[in-house]
Amino acid sequence: MKVALDWLSDHVDLSGYSQPELDDLLTFSGIEVEGIGSMPEKVVVARIKSSEKHPDADKLSVCTVDDGTEEPRQIVCGAKNYQLGDNVPLALPGADLGGGFIIKKGKLRGVESHGMLCSAKELGGEDDSGLWILSPDCKPGTALAELFSATFDLEITPNRPDCLNHLGIARELAALAGGDLKSRPDYTNTTIAEQPATKEEIRISAAEHCQFYTARRIGGVKVTESPPWLKSKLESISLRPINNIVDITNYVLMEMGQPLHTFDAAKITGGIHVRKAGENETLLALDGVNYQLTAEDLVIADNTGPIAIAGIMGGEATGVTGDTTEILLESAYFAPAGIRRSGRRLGISSDSSYRFERGVDPAQVAGASELATSLILKLAGGQAEEHILTCGSPPPLTQEVEFNAEHCRGLLGCNITSAEMFPILEKFGINKLEETGSISKWKIPSYRGDLTRPADLYEEIVRVYGLDNIPSRQRSWFSEISDADVAHDFMTGIANRLTALGFYETRTIKLTSPARTADNVCTTSNEPIALKNPLNDDLAYLRSGLTGALLDVAERNIHQGIETLRLFEVGTVFSKNNEGEESQHLGFLVSGPEQASWQDPQPGSADLFTLKGIIEVISGTSPAFVRTTESSPAASLLTDIMLGKLCIGQAAQIAPARARAMDARHPVFAAEIDLALLQKKTSGNTQYEELPKFPAISRDVAMEVELSLSNGEIESVLSKIKSPLLESFRLFDLFHDDSGQRLDAGKKSIAYSLTYRDRTRTLESSEIDKAHAEILDELKAKLPVEFR
Amino acid sequence: MLEELEAIHADAISAIAEMADIDGLEAFRVSYLGRKGRLTVAAARMKDIPKEDKPAAGKALNEVRNAITAAIGEKGESLQIAIDAKAAENVDVTLPGRLMHPGARHPISQILDRAVATLRRMGFSLASGPEIETEWHCFDALNTPPEHPARNESDTFYFEDGRLLRTHTSTVQIRTMETSPPPVRIIAPGAAFRRDEIDSTHLSHFNQLEGLYVDEGVSLAELKGSLEYLLRSIFGEKTPVRFRPHFFPFTEPSFEIDIMLEARGKASKWIEIAGCGMVDPDVFNAVNKARGDNAYAPDKISGFAFGLGLERLAMILWGISDIRLLIENDIRFLRQFP
Structure with a gap:
């Protein structure tokens, strides 16, 4: 919300404060200053004397203006919304319009321009539809800084609707600065005669949404332009003046926070009825939109139907126009919840609804009507009816609140005394009713509906006392390690291993599209969960796997010319059919060669066994890859990753067609592992094994076998052999010749190194030969192998 | 011979x-x-x-x-x-070193690790909670009024069954207090979702770090001391830290925390970095109701909570201008944070 310094100064003396000091004062009371606006220097009022088309540019014109000096000034201008004689802002050469934009004398398409005529937007306002047309009363040459006050752009938190107007901010500043309000206009204590309306005049049939409604009829008004002081006040906070009646209601709104509405009384048929809308009712509102109403919406209706959406926006048909002579001035209290609901459903946020939905002060409803009436009589003439017609009564929204000085001290953590605390409350207009020991009772002013509990009063103390005055204290404590700690450390350990192996960690978006789901080849059985209100189709589902996102990342990087892809991600994966819906997955993707270097200019490309090796490193064990029965069009090879009998995830080669679609020049491999399962299977303390004291001897065995005989089958036989001397074995060579020249193309040569050891003595060569021969016999007996 | x-x-x-x-x-x-x-x-x-x-x-x-x-x-x-x-x-010692090609953790993980390490030193344990949440855990229990705009479908992602994607990690405060009696001293890093279009300053989900300390006699002095220590650990020992009164439904009083930082080549200025406050008594009341006891009696115990946006932290710390860089995972970007 914008507030003008001059306007605030109507109510509170701020002369002793610089702008930065005011900024601090507001900031530390909880009102964030988002910007300070003031008219730049060297911007003056100029009157347009002539305007001709630019000789070389259709969209430009060449104007001469009166800038208050003797000499006419020539300006080239692109706007069209002015007439000769209009007053507009002129930025003279040297004026700094912010953002490094400094006005210079120059030529535009060959014609000299000695400054720039400005729109409101160029001077910190909102409107950029054309030149800012200033009041005709301004004297050319007057600096705009003299005409328009400096402004503060404030962020008012939702609990403080009482600060959504100048009087509210002034009240706050006076309390914070320790001064008094200059004039304390008490809009709650009006002496104006109120008179309960008859049922025919005003009727409320939705009392939970509107407890108090007032209307005042003013006849014989003349709708015209507002006087300069009023226009300037509104313009200074970026409101566009419209006519005296509308401007007055806007003024009252910004002055004291009470939204008002004026109807053209001549266009209302019968009395006012505050009621819920009928299911098929519609209203053409002042913004030109025809709103479809429902029984949830509160409307102001006359005998013909709705004439306003209560508290949100008036109807076009009963709006004030230049021909209006008799008005009905509405001032009411509408309850926040209903306004919020209707505003949200209809998609309208007006200055009025913004305040009602946060809560206005019910006690000033009549006072606002009175202020507006007096201004209307002054500026538009006419006659007001003697009484304000009222229906219902202002609901009491505030009550007494207890204050426990002991609790407040405990909360602040310092020894602040009641003598220090109470004046703070009193400054805010909160008055002590009684005090017994450390407990006191306080009366809350009607505009502070946010103060309902002791904690709310403590907050008032804190924000004025300031955190600067509270000591900084640290308390240490031994904490139990939690499951989340263990899981975090486990994940961190794996992540660190992977980065040491050359992997980059990615963090991708968790929302995805059904099309992308097909890329989650390592989690094909996960059923994606759909959002009810997605932003768009591309972000309509929660990801059911990490692989799809990793493929996106791979593609992005491939398009940047990166061939070596070593990526991993740790994160939540969602599935409808999994217990608990959410699981933490580790996904990774490998593709392309190890990075080339001058020692190794052409390293080999990653393959499925790169993936497997990585999984061996991070799991500290050797999981088995077992082909799955599942399939996916995006995968040419899909395996379960088994630790014993437990499947901890899946590994895949991305289908070459899919890889080509992302312009990959190398095969792409991906795997996904359920971290909780891996953690469960691999944690626990490792036991130290005594180092062997006697040497090991190895013997190699090379076999010629059918291509179809897998390493797994051979290893399975080897691992089942009960030879007390055989310590371990490992594959060390695999050879296959497609051309059939060096080896039958249907066969492969496969070789293992077998390690023999006795942990109690050194073995004799003959013993090893015997054991080795037995193993070869066993292999030969169990498998179709030929030794080479 | x-x-x-x-x-x-x-x-x-x-x-x-x-x-x-x-x-x-x-x-x-x-x-x-x-x-x-x-x-x-x-x-x-x-x-x-x-x-x-x-x-x-x-x-x-x-x-x-x-x-x-x-x-x-x-x-x-x-x-x-x-x-x-x-x-x-004969060795040409000027030849380049053998390329080792280490990878790197994502900058968000790095900053998270830094914060977690500090907070653990302060005695906090990690806690976690689901990302798909009930409206009760996300809003009601955190003292958010029924008509609060944050509950709008335009601001929050919902599921057909009425649940939602949590809009903040403060849900973990509730989850933790529901199951553990005081004292509680936890941090919960995790994703939070807002229904925002993705642009240079917004993501539809981002990473938060939530903290909660509830015990007898926890006061604003502890809040201030703890958060100053945390932020100075991350941004440097001499970093000025200030607390500005603010409003959050689930804390009272509430503050936003600014730190004074020098952006590259610019004058130093206050930058908003975190939100915090003393746990609102109504949050304790909601927790007690769910627990069916009075373990968190607001007149006996008190606590503070805080939340940091990790993306924001990373952007400020490393001068990253576009938040989308943090989800695009361009290796040329990731490489800059070894």
Whole structure:
């Protein structure tokens, strides 16, 4: 919300404060200053004397203006919304319009321009539809800084609707600065005669949404332009003046926070009825939109139907126009919840609804009507009816609140005394009713509906006392390690291993599209969960796997010319059919060669066994890859990753067609592992094994076998052999010749190194030969192998 | 015989001294000590000498063989040392190091690790909670009014069953207090979702770090001391930290925390970095109701909570201008945070 310094100064003396000091004062009371606006220097009022088309540019014109000096000034201008004689802002050469934009004398398409005529937007306002047309009363040459006050752009938190107007901010500043309000206009204590309306005049049939409604009829008004002081006040906070009646209601709104509405009384048929809308009712509102109403919406209706959406926006048909002579001035209290609901459903946020939905002060409803009436009589003439017609009564929204000085001290953590605390409350207009020991009772002013509990009063103390005055204290404590700690450390350990192996960690978006789901080849059985209100189709589902996102990342990087892809991600994966819906997955993707270097200019490309090796490193064990029965069009090879009998995830080669679609020049491999399962299977303390004291001897065995005989089958036989001397074995060579020249193309040569050891003595060569021969016999007996 | 041995010895020693390379030395060894070598041939004649001369001749033969062997060994060693020295001399030390290609953690993980390490030092344990949440955990229990705009479908992602994607990690406060009695001292890093279009300053989900400390006698002094320590650990010991009163439904009083930072080439200014406050009594009341006890009686215990946006932290710390860089995972970007 914008507030003008001059306007605030109507109510509170701020002369002793610089702008930065005011900024601090507001900031530390909880009102964030988002910007300070003031008219730049060297911007003056100029009157347009002539305007001709630019000789070389259709969209430009060449104007001469009166800038208050003797000499006419020539300006080239692109706007069209002015007439000769209009007053507009002129930025003279040297004026700094912010953002490094400094006005210079120059030529535009060959014609000299000695400054720039400005729109409101160029001077910190909102409107950029054309030149800012200033009041005709301004004297050319007057600096705009003299005409328009400096402004503060404030962020008012939702609990403080009482600060959504100048009087509210002034009240706050006076309390914070320790001064008094200059004039304390008490809009709650009006002496104006109120008179309960008859049922025919005003009727409320939705009392939970509107407890108090007032209307005042003013006849014989003349709708015209507002006087300069009023226009300037509104313009200074970026409101566009419209006519005296509308401007007055806007003024009252910004002055004291009470939204008002004026109807053209001549266009209302019968009395006012505050009621819920009928299911098929519609209203053409002042913004030109025809709103479809429902029984949830509160409307102001006359005998013909709705004439306003209560508290949100008036109807076009009963709006004030230049021909209006008799008005009905509405001032009411509408309850926040209903306004919020209707505003949200209809998609309208007006200055009025913004305040009602946060809560206005019910006690000033009549006072606002009175202020507006007096201004209307002054500026538009006419006659007001003697009484304000009222229906219902202002609901009491505030009550007494207890204050426990002991609790407040405990909360602040310092020894602040009641003598220090109470004046703070009193400054805010909160008055002590009684005090017994450390407990006191306080009366809350009607505009502070946010103060309902002791904690709310403590907050008032804190924000004025300031955190600067509270000591900084640290308390240490031994904490139990939690499951989340263990899981975090486990994940961190794996992540660190992977980065040491050359992997980059990615963090991708968790929302995805059904099309992308097909890329989650390592989690094909996960059923994606759909959002009810997605932003768009591309972000309509929660990801059911990490692989799809990793493929996106791979593609992005491939398009940047990166061939070596070593990526991993740790994160939540969602599935409808999994217990608990959410699981933490580790996904990774490998593709392309190890990075080339001058020692190794052409390293080999990653393959499925790169993936497997990585999984061996991070799991500290050797999981088995077992082909799955599942399939996916995006995968040419899909395996379960088994630790014993437990499947901890899946590994895949991305289908070459899919890889080509992302312009990959190398095969792409991906795997996904359920971290909780891996953690469960691999944690626990490792036991130290005594180092062997006697040497090991190895013997190699090379076999010629059918291509179809897998390493797994051979290893399975080897691992089942009960030879007390055989310590371990490992594959060390695999050879296959497609051309059939060096080896039958249907066969492969496969070789293992077998390690023999006795942990109690050194073995004799003959013993090893015997054991080795037995193993070869066993292999030969169990498998179709030929030794080479 | 003895003279001959004498001559062989003398010849050998002088020849060895002349040797300039390892291969020549090996050839020499073969020519003297090999099967047909000069000394071997001479030794073969031992059988012809008279029996009484044999012990002396044998002794002399051994001495000569040992002397020659030793000399060859010594020479070999000195030749090898020269070769080694030459080899070392020939290394072009200006060649680039072997490329090791380590990867890197994502910058968000790095900043999270930094914060977690500090908070653990302060005695906080980690906690976690689901990302798909109930409206009760996300809003009701956190004292958010039923009509609060944050609950709008335009701001929050919902599911058909009425649940939602949590809009903040504060849900973990509730989850933790529901199951554990005070004292509670936890941090919960995790994703939070807002229904925002993705642009240079917004993501539809981002990472938060939530903290909660509830115990008897926890006051604003502890809040202030703890958060100053945390932020100075991340941004530097001398970083100015200030607390601005603010409003959050689930804390009272509430603050936003600013730190004074110097952006590259610009004057230092206050930058908003976190939100915090004393847990609102109504949050404790909601937790008690869910627990069915009065473990979190607002007149007996108190606590503070805080939340940091990790993306924001990373952007400020490293001067990252566009938040989308943090989800695009361009390796050229990730590489900059080794």
